[in-house]
Amino acid sequence: MSGILKIALKLLVNDRSKFIALLVGITFAVFLMIMMMSMFSGILSRSSSSVYNIGAKIWVMDPAVNNATSSIPMPDYVLSTARSIDGVKYAVPIYFGNALVKLKSGAYQAVSVVGLDDATLYGRPELIEGKIEDIYAESAFFVVKDAEFKKLESPAIGTEFEINDHRGLVVGLAKVASGGLFGIPTVYTTYNRAITYIPSMRFTTSYILIEPKHDTDIPFIQQQIKKLGYQALTRDQFVNKISDFYTYQTGMGMNVLMMTAISFIVGLSISGQTFYTFILENMERFGALKAIGAKGHELIAMILFQASFTALIGYGLGVGLASGLMILAKLRLPSYAAQVTYTNLIFAFVMVLIMAGVSSYIGVRKVLQIQPFDIFRG
Amino acid sequence: MGNVAIKANALIKWFGEGETKTIAVKSASFEANFGELLYIVGPSGSGKTTLLSMISGILKPNEGSVLVEGKDIWQMKSDDIADLRLHKIGFVFQDYHLFPRLTTVENVAIPLILKKMDWNEAIKVALEYLEIVGLKDRAQLQPVKLSGGEQQRVAIARAIAGHPDILIFDEPTASLDGDTGRKIVEFIKTKILNAERCVIIVTHDSRIYEYADSIMKMEDGNIIGFERNTLHVA
Known part of the structure; x- marks a missing residue:
């Protein structure tokens, strides 16, 4: 570090109250x-968890669908037509719904089915206990062992429960890549069992999952599905x-944007005001440096260094504090939905800059x- | 090096325009030589500090020129003038303007650091200058913990650390008691002034006139007298 920057650093950090105020801001x-x-x-990540967990390349749905859990059932001919489109390797239906489970303790718990x-069992989760073929057994269900698992009283293979007044039997425990947004457990079963157990409308297909022969076939498939009045x-x-x-449609984005903007403005106000006060209090020193022979660009370098140093330390502390709090929150609430992404870090870094x-x-x-004349005049 | 350190030619400086125009210095010309302790004296508002600022490359005159070791400083670019101040001129400000967040030795090292000397080397050299002013044992203290006289000596050490040919003191005894003031000027006269250095002191403290080689008197922006000191103290 050059000497002039070392002076700048000492002027900054040795003024502890200001430095701490800057860092706090x-x-x-x-x-x-x-x-x-x-x-x-x-x-956002949790809201798309089903899409990630199922893993299909193409999802066919009613154009009015705007998130994975609010599907609009489609008639069977859409599935038949989808299977007949050139470029489709295979197409399968999938059902998404909710049901009420009565546990052994007598308590009720909502589940996502x-x-x-x-x-084909296309979109099945990875089993950590049990055998995949057991899903075809009578009343069989896989239970996802995630943060919500305890809400089902941590069932083991062989545990029985009631689901919408039907018998249910746990035949396997599964894991998925991402937990859901709404904090309810997820169970998997076969399509036919699901539509039998859960009351539904005339149409039952929530989505059609398509695997194209080649990725280049995707635009054509999308075009053909569009002709049916649906969306691929x-x-x-x-x-x-979903994002x-x-x-944009729930107000959540605007709220977060406003809170982020307010945080930025608060931070800017505190740091800007404190730094300005710091500069004002050191005006005589800067004037003295100028009189002694410091050049304008050296003084600019000192100030930029002081501001950048404070900003980087504050950034590190802020990121550390936020990450620490999230880790603590996740220890206490495993389903706590927060994740630090590179985009977030870069955005916050730019704001700090x-x-x-x-x-x-x-x-x-x-x-x-x-x-410097002002210094002479006192 | 010639004998003339600073030559001021018909310097004029005014502030404000129109009805608010005030002429601070009215056509001041003088020479200060190496090996000379020159006092600029006069009452408050007589233009001493303005004149001092113009000859040290801090305040640009409206008219006239200043030659420092033969070079017209006001024909130079601002960065070159800053360089000239750094390499040729040392300042001791009236209020010292020491950096309270730095230690005493770091304060003294500032001109050396501005000259791009390595930090550790600068601190080492600064310690030597603190020894010259008798404050080596106070090197790691902050200036606020020093007495007024000690702070003045730190400011002197800082001014001479850069090896300047010209030293400028603005009211060096203004905030010191009589004894300390005299000791400081005596120190300047005996330890700081030499044949290759010119020292200019702005003061209106008549108690220290006896140490001057020459005294230039100012009043209302005019130089009203320039005389060799008859009360000279060796």
Whole structure:
């Protein structure tokens, strides 16, 4: 580190009260921004968990569907037509629904039920206990062993329960890539058992999952499905549609944006004001440095360094604090939906750089205005 | 190096415009030589500090020129003037302007650090200058923990650490008691001034006039007298 920057560092950190105030301002702002964005990312990720867990390349649905759990059942001819489209390797139905489970203790628990195509079991979860073929046994269900598993009183293979007044039997425990958004356990069974156990409308197919022969066939398949009045989306397109729904149609996105903006403004106000005060209190020193022979660009470098140093330390503390709190929250609440993504980190970093930039700009303007003559005049 | 350290030619400086225009220095010309302790004296508002600022490359005159070791400083670019101040001129400000967040030795090292000297080397050299002013044992203290006289000596050490040819003191005894003030000027006269250095002191403290080689008197922006000191103390 050059000597002039070392002086800048000592001027900054040795003024402990100001330095701490600066750090608190930036740390607090970064903490709030990261928390807000991470919670939102977590919610968005969870909202698309079914899409990730099932893993199909193409999802056919009613165009009015805007999130995975609110499917609109489709007539059977859509499935038949989909199977006949050139470029489709295979197409299977899948059922998504909710049911009420009566547990051994007598308590009721809502569950999310996924009905897999009886012939192929396409979209099945990875089993950690049990055998896949047992799903064809009478009243058989797989239970996903995730954060919500305990809500079903941690059943083992062979545990019986009532589901919508039908007998249910746990034949396997499964794991999935991502937990759901709504905090209820998930069970898997066959498509036909699901539509038998759960009351439904005339049509029962929630989605049709298509595997194309080649990825280049996807646009043609989408075109043909569109002609039927339905929509075929790739996995990423479906995830984006769900994200757009939560971001723009639920008010959640705007709330998070506003909270993030407020965090930024609060951070900017605290750090900007404190840094400005710091510069004002050091004006005489900067003037003295100028009189002794420091050049304008050296003073600018000092201020930029001070602002950047504070910003980076504050950023690190803010990210650490937010991550620490999320880890603690997840220890206590395993289904806590928050995830720190690179996008969040980069966004917060850019915001912090803007804070540092604005604070520096104010400081630089002030310092460049001071004349060494003012030092002589006292 | 010639004998003339600073030559001021018909310096004029005014502030404000129109009705608010105030002429601070009215056509000041003088020379200060190496090996000379020159006092600029006069009452408050007489233009001493303005003149000092112009000759040290801090305040641009409206008219006239300043030659430092033969170079017209006000024809230079601002960065070159800053360089000249750093390499040729040392300042001791009236309020010292020490950095309270730095230690005493770090304060003294500032001109060396501005000259791009390595930090550790600068601290080592600064310690030597603190020894010259008798404050080596106070090196790691912050300036606020020093007395007024000690702070003044730290400011002197900082001013001379950069090896300047010209040293400028603005009211060095203003905030010191009579004894300490005299000791400081005596120290300047005996330890700081030499044949290759010019020391200019702005003051209106008549108690220290006896140490001057030359005294330039100012009043209302005019130089009203320039005389060799008859009360000279060796």
